[in-house]
Amino acid sequence: MILRGLEVEQVRRFGDAVRLAGLGPGINLLGAPNEFGKSTLLAALRAVFLLPHGSKARPVAELQPYGGRGAPRVAVDFTLDGCDWRLEKRFMQRAFVRLEGGGERLDGDAAEARLHDLLGVEGGKRGAEAMGLLNALWVGQGHSLVQPDFSDPARATIRSCLEADLDAMTGGDAAGRVLSRVAADLAVLLDGRGNPRGRYRAAKEGEQEAAAELARLEARRQALEDDLNAMADLRRRLAHEDDADRREKERADLAEAGRVRDRLRDHDARYRAARAVRDHAAAQLAAVRQDLAGRTAWERDLAAGVARVAELEGALLTAQGAQDAAGAAHAARLEAVRVADAARQAARGALDRAAGRVERARLVHERGEAAAALDRLDRAAQAVTRASAELAACTIDDARMGAIRKAERALDAARAASRAQATTLDIALADGGRGRLVLDGAALESGRVVVTDNAVLRIEGIGTICIEPASHGRDTLRAALAGAEEALRRALAAVGCADIAGAEAALAARRQAELAAQAAQTVLGGLLAATGQSPVTAMDVARRRLADLDVRLGRIGAADGEDIAGDPVAVLDAAREAMQVAEERYGAAHQALLAPDETMRRAAEDLARLRAEWQVARDGAAQLARDLEAARAVEADEALSARLAAAHAGAEAAELALLRIEETRPEGTEALADAAIQRLERTIQEGHARLAALRQEMAAREARIRAAEGDGLDERIAAQERLRAAHAAEDAACAREVAILQCLRDAVAAAERAATERYLAPLARAIQPALSALFPRAVATVEPDFSISALSRRIDEPFVNLSDGTREQIAVLARLGLADLMRARGRPAMLVLDDALTYADSGRLDRMFDILTEAAGRLQIVILTCRTELFTGLGARRLAVEAVGDATAEGH
Amino acid sequence: MRLLHTSDWQIGKVFRFADDDILPVLQQERLEAIGRIGRLARAQGAECVVVAGDIYDHLRPSERTLRQPVERMRQFPDLRWHLIPGNHDFNERDGLWERLARTGLPDHIVPHLAPVPAPLDAAGTAWLLPAGLGHRHVIGDPTAWMDGAATPEGTIRVGLAHGSVRSFGEEAAGHNLLAIDRARLAGLSYLALGDWHGAMRIDARTWYSGTPEVDGFDVGGAGGGQALLVTLDGPRAEPVVEAHAVGRFRWARAQAVLTGADDIAALEGRLRAIDPDDPSRVLVWLAVSGALGLSDLEGWQARIVDGLGSALRLLRIDGAPGLAPSSDDLEAFGPGGAVRAATETLARQAGEGDEAARAVAAAALQRLYLLARDVAGGMA
Structure with a gap:
């Protein structure tokens, strides 16, 4: 389809008729500033092709000139399938349409129909635009960013284009309609989230409500049944309680129980009286018998008492004899004691004498010992005195001896020093020389002589030689030697010794004296050691003891025992043995006397006891005899026998009477009768209470039952069951309907998807070359509604996330592809872009130009823009708007 | 007396x-x-x-x-x-x-x-x-x-x-x-x-x-x-x-095996004949089985479920006629396409798995036919 001319008149800003000049195949560019009327021209183009001439719809009204009413008129010249056509329409007043071409000239609706047929569009409703693909290809200002929004006819057109390739109808459109019908039907039953709605939901809720109500009613019915059952039970119990016969019987039973108890009480009283009578008779009989027995016993006891007295008197005589014998024996024992005591006294005298002798002997010996001790003590004291005197006589002691030795050593040292400075003379005497050599008067012998001081050597026969040693400090040495000799001499003088040897001897003598003194002291110490006394005191003590012993010896004297021969100790031992024997004998006799005399004690006891028994027996017999006599005086034995017989008869009669009463005892006991009465009384009493309670409960139950019955529970339950069943059936029907619709939807949707995938392939192929040119290696995802949902380069990019420029370019490419597809199928196709590609960068714009240029070889493209400079590189056919009548057209 | x-x-x-x-x-x-x-x-x-x-x-x-x-x-x-x-x-x-x-x-x-x-x-x-x-x-x-x-x-x-x-x-x-x-x-x-x-x-x-x-x-x-x-x-x-x-309502049980439009018509006639004068006095418990093509299924829905369901006091239906799509029905989806593929998927599911899943898949398949036909009609 090639648009060759466009005229407009009374269209918005174009009041007078103007023409778009320069239209032709390829790219047509109308570059003009804003407000020039480019969009008006596009609106006029859409109006003349798509709006029915009689329409007064808004798109038509909007075509009217500014500021006034008018009749918009649009005319186009176009070539379609090699045939030239002219189409002219006037809207609003005196509206008309005329289509001329191919030898045809059509007006009015026929023209419109033919036009639709030519364009492959579907007439719009109520004056709206006809629907077809051209709407999508002619993009108005501001719509270039969005992808074509296809109407149903547009989709049908595309689909038929695509299906032509498949050589088969996909039925995609029918499937779409079926799907929308199914979706609509499903939407009646299910909401967006797939939950039941409308009648489906009502059915479900209704069933639940009905079930709940039913459960409530069933519960009430159960309560009613319970009430009825309880009522029946109550009625039975009431009938039982309220039975007049039963109550009369209870009263009669109570009266009878009372009578029984009275009878029992009466009988009991009589029985107790009879029993008292019997007990009395029995007591009387027992008393008589007791009297009788008592009298017999008395007689027997009396006889026994007399015999006993006689027996005891005999025994008394025997006991007296025994006691006398025992007394004699005791006197004999007393005498024996006296004899033994005398013997003991004699033995004691002998013993005392023997003991006195032994004591004197001991004292004599003791005095000897004391005198000896005194003598030893005296001698030891004298020895000590002597030793002390000797020791005191010694002038030397260790200290003085030390001083002497010290002076000696000093002298030795002075001499040594003197000798060290001395002149040594070595003398060797020739034979016969001996004695001829004299030094300082002393003959010299062979050997060495030391001359410490001036000396004169005289050699016999020769002369003298004065020797003066040339020693240094000789005077000093000589003085020291003299001092030392003096000191030694003084020390020796102090101890009274001539020389050291004397001093040494004196010191030894002193040591001997010290030892002797020490020995004497030791002896004395040994004697005194026991007493711890001084020697003087000890000697005093010893002398006093001696004197004391002398006194004691004097006291004992020699009077006793001197006449007795023998060893005093042996005599004493013999006396002691004699004394021991005498003591033992006395002890035995005394023991015999003091030992308890059982025989005598028993004899005395027996005698006393027998005397007491005899007294009692005698008194008892006498009392018995008196009592018996008194009793016989009151009641003779014959009278007592008669009373016994009478009491016997009375007791038998009373026992018989008691037996007779016992035989007439009524059944049961009084306690049982009382219990029966109490039970019956309680039964009667509680019966009234029970009756009242039962009536009260029955009234309550009855009220409940009537209330429930008035509700018609059974009827309501049946109605509710019907309701629930109806809802359940409706629910099932809805569920089935949903299942059917979903099954249908799934099947159709799957089929449509499969078909769409098949027939979308050509569209994708149509778009792909241009797409690849613009976006290398990119693949577009085409949806069943022919929109491009995403661009896949390295990753999938949803369309809405792409930049404005990219989205616009893709939208243009999509239209280009669709137009190409239509053209290839022989459909009318041309593209109008109003202010498109304004977001493209220069690189993209160049490639878009290439793409458009390439496409323009196949189809006409009209570009309307206010930015002419952008499109200078497009090499487009330039369009101009000129008043009708201008002969020249700009561009080429 | x-x-x-x-x-x-x-x-x-x-x-x-x-x-x-x-x-x-x-x-x-x-x-x-x-x-x-x-x-x-x-x-x-x-x-x-x-x-x-x-x-x-x-x-x-x-x-x-x-x-x-x-x-x-x-x-x-x-x-x-x-x-x-x-x-x-x-x-x-x-x-x-x-x-x-x-x-x-x-x-x-x-x-x-x-x-x-x-x-x-x-x-x-x-x-x-x-x-x-x-x-x-x-x-x-x-x-x-x-x-x-x-x-x-x-x-x-x-x-x-x-x-x-x-x-x-x-x-x-x-x-x-x-x-x-x-x-x-x-x-x-x-x-x-x-x-x-x-x-x-x-x-x-x-x-x-x-x-x-x-x-x-x-x-x-x-x-x-x-x-x-x-x-x-x-x-x-x-x-x-x-x-x-002395009673007013007539209660009836009925059974029907439906394989085509004739069966539907016969069933309708039979049920209307229970009380031709006043069908509102009639309560019917109908057990139905069989399989119908798409158009017959529509007929079932229109004449029995909707029609008789409104005429009678009560029409309780156990079961439902299955769908036996004709070749024409299938052709409506074209030789290929997603819907056709979905029907094949569902048809396969209806023949395998447990009973409940099979039933659901069969129902889904039937629904798909009806929907697809509605959609196609809407587009026409």
Whole structure:
């Protein structure tokens, strides 16, 4: 389809008729500033092709000139399938349409129909635009960013284009309609989230409500049944309680129980009286018998008492004899004691004498010992005195001896020093020389002589030689030697010794004296050691003891025992043995006397006891005899026998009477009768209470039952069951309907998807070359509604996330592809872009130009823009708007 | 003397299958039947009406339901209405009969709750031996007492009981079983029975009247909707029994196998013929099967479902004719395309899987045909 001319008149800003000049195949560019009327021209183009001439719809009204009413008129010249056509329409007043071409000239609706047929569009409703693909290809200002929004006819057109390739109808459109019908039907039953709605939901809720109500009613019915059952039970119990016969019987039973108890009480009283009578008779009989027995016993006891007295008197005589014998024996024992005591006294005298002798002997010996001790003590004291005197006589002691030795050593040292400075003379005497050599008067012998001081050597026969040693400090040495000799001499003088040897001897003598003194002291110490006394005191003590012993010896004297021969100790031992024997004998006799005399004690006891028994027996017999006599005086034995017989008869009669009463005892006991009465009384009493309670409960139950019955529970339950069943059936029907619709939807949707995938392939192929040119290696995802949902380069990019420029370019490419597809199928196709590609960068714009240029070889493209400079590189056919009548057209 | 024998009114009965429109009509008509019975009795000179139990459907009816039949009978004071409890409305203590008594029944409405002979008419020429039920299920024969029941010499003895008759020699334990020869054993001139909803003659003197207004699609005997006019000329005379229609609605079961338009037409004719004068008196329970082409399916919908469904009082349909699409039907979708592919998918699903899934797929397929045809029509 090639648009060759466009005229407009009374269209918005174009009041007078103007023409778009320069239209032709390829790219047509109308570059003009804003407000020039480019969009008006596009609106006029859409109006003349798509709006029915009689329409007064808004798109038509909007075509009217500014500021006034008018009749918009649009005319186009176009070539379609090699045939030239002219189409002219006037809207609003005196509206008309005329289509001329191919030898045809059509007006009015026929023209419109033919036009639709030519364009492959579907007439719009109520004056709206006809629907077809051209709407999508002619993009108005501001719509270039969005992808074509296809109407149903547009989709049908595309689909038929695509299906032509498949050589088969996909039925995609029918499937779409079926799907929308199914979706609509499903939407009646299910909401967006797939939950039941409308009648489906009502059915479900209704069933639940009905079930709940039913459960409530069933519960009430159960309560009613319970009430009825309880009522029946109550009625039975009431009938039982309220039975007049039963109550009369209870009263009669109570009266009878009372009578029984009275009878029992009466009988009991009589029985107790009879029993008292019997007990009395029995007591009387027992008393008589007791009297009788008592009298017999008395007689027997009396006889026994007399015999006993006689027996005891005999025994008394025997006991007296025994006691006398025992007394004699005791006197004999007393005498024996006296004899033994005398013997003991004699033995004691002998013993005392023997003991006195032994004591004197001991004292004599003791005095000897004391005198000896005194003598030893005296001698030891004298020895000590002597030793002390000797020791005191010694002038030397260790200290003085030390001083002497010290002076000696000093002298030795002075001499040594003197000798060290001395002149040594070595003398060797020739034979016969001996004695001829004299030094300082002393003959010299062979050997060495030391001359410490001036000396004169005289050699016999020769002369003298004065020797003066040339020693240094000789005077000093000589003085020291003299001092030392003096000191030694003084020390020796102090101890009274001539020389050291004397001093040494004196010191030894002193040591001997010290030892002797020490020995004497030791002896004395040994004697005194026991007493711890001084020697003087000890000697005093010893002398006093001696004197004391002398006194004691004097006291004992020699009077006793001197006449007795023998060893005093042996005599004493013999006396002691004699004394021991005498003591033992006395002890035995005394023991015999003091030992308890059982025989005598028993004899005395027996005698006393027998005397007491005899007294009692005698008194008892006498009392018995008196009592018996008194009793016989009151009641003779014959009278007592008669009373016994009478009491016997009375007791038998009373026992018989008691037996007779016992035989007439009524059944049961009084306690049982009382219990029966109490039970019956309680039964009667509680019966009234029970009756009242039962009536009260029955009234309550009855009220409940009537209330429930008035509700018609059974009827309501049946109605509710019907309701629930109806809802359940409706629910099932809805569920089935949903299942059917979903099954249908799934099947159709799957089929449509499969078909769409098949027939979308050509569209994708149509778009792909241009797409690849613009976006290398990119693949577009085409949806069943022919929109491009995403661009896949390295990753999938949803369309809405792409930049404005990219989205616009893709939208243009999509239209280009669709137009190409239509053209290839022989459909009318041309593209109008109003202010498109304004977001493209220069690189993209160049490639878009290439793409458009390439496409323009196949189809006409009209570009309307206010930015002419952008499109200078497009090499487009330039369009101009000129008043009708201008002969020249700009561009080429 | 003449009496009218009826039973099983079952006032207050709820019909589960009936929707909210139909249920009140059906219930109302059961009440109207009482008026028709009364008028029939009057017209035929009957002195009394004996109702052999199940006057009420529920043991605990609402107050209104309880009073409604009484009010209908009240309109016929010239007739004595003798009622006994049946198994639906048995005489339980504190139950509906006591409620009924408390409402204050007029003298001509006589409930017989105890097995005690009572005069049937004012003159006392006939005596009624009633055997109402005291429980829903009674062990033993409630009519047994009639054998030894004393009535004045020379009077007509009419038994009135509710239950199933027992065959001769049948000793099996059962509920409410009546001796089939009770009329003979008890010297009854007539034994009026209730419980069976279709009128039935057991012997010359023993009859079930059936329900006066049919209440089900499966009513035995001669079908319901009748009352029996009984003429008793004397204690020994054989009763003359005439059945009179008193019901309004006709209940019918029907079956049809549909394979084409002819079958549909025949079915329509058959159902319309049940009551050509007034199809609104007809209730039909139709079981249908078979398969139809698309256009015939439309015909089924139009003539039977919509047409007869509107004409009849009730058309309850079990099943539905399947779709047997013709080659023309298939062609409507073209040789290829998504819808055609979907039909093939659904057809395959309808032949495999479990029963429920197959049924759903078949229904979906049928729906698809209809929709696709509608869509195509819309496009045309």
